[in-house]
Amino acid sequence: MALVxxxxxxxxxxxxxxxxxxxxxxxxxxxxxINNDGKxxxxxxxxxxxxxxxxxxxxxxxxxxxNWSEGSIINAPTPRVNYGAILLPNNKIIYIGGDDDYSTSTxxxxxxxxINGSALTLSEIYIYDMINDNWDTKVTSGKIPSNRAGFxxxxxxxxxxxxIFGGYFIxxxxxxxxxxxxxxxxxxxxxxxxxGKIPKPRTLHKTNVIGKYMVISFGYGYDKTVESDxxxxxI
Numbered sequence: 001m002a003l004v005x006x007x008x009x010x011x012x013x014x015x016x017x018x019x020x021x022x023x024x025x026x027x028x029x030x031x032x033x034i035n036n037d038g039k040x041x042x043x044x045x046x047x048x049x050x051x052x053x054x055x056x057x058x059x060x061x062x063x064x065x066x067n068w069s070e071g072s073i074i075n076a077p078t079p080r081v082n083y084g085a086i087l088l089p090n091n092k093i094i095y096i097g098g099d100d101d102y103s104t105s106t107x108x109x110x111x112x113x114x115i116n117g118s119a120l121t122l123s124e125i126y127i128y129d130m131i132n133d134n135w136d137t138k139v140t141s142g143k144i145p146s147n148r149a150g151f152x153x154x155x156x157x158x159x160x161x162x163x164i165f166g167g168y169f170i171x172x173x174x175x176x177x178x179x180x181x182x183x184x185x186x187x188x189x190x191x192x193x194x195x196g197k198i199p200k201p202r203t204l205h206k207t208n209v210i211g212k213y214m215v216i217s218f219g220y221g222y223d224k225t226v227e228s229d230x231x232x233x234x235i
Contacts, residue, residue, distance in 0.1 A: 021068030084153030
């Protein structure tokens, strides 16, 4: 199969674009972030689950001019999969958490606690500057979530907060919550007050912002007989 497909949502047609540049390896378990200039940033990922090959690579796909290029990996975090990635308004991308041992990691499907393997810390976040092509690291404080991967992350409506939900995680020894907020002004984690029917945690799902809602789609870890595949949180 081709590495890249395009879908025209008006004519409802799939096609395979011809992309210039180098031939990249096939990867899995990474997140693509697209900016306002039509460039998609694809960092790290796993090239072959059988060989545990986690790659330190920033691929850039220009979806307008249809060519591949590479970004800097100087001072980049360690390679990983199933991390959180969020586009900021100032042409930067924040990367949070993830897993560097996914091929051997196992977790309880009911509690989402990691049984074997590990996940990476959320006490640090990593920022990639798309304009200057460089990396920076910030240390976080507050109610830092336990090490986790496979969670979703979105930018709050004010552009000053990141909201993460779910994930498979290392049991911290206390009742873990599924929703955390990172204040981007001081990089402080906190647990917000929420109301309504609080959902069970889930992992390997997707989340988007539509209007004033965080829309959570599918994943593992919840009872489908009592809970919807789609959740909405008024943020």
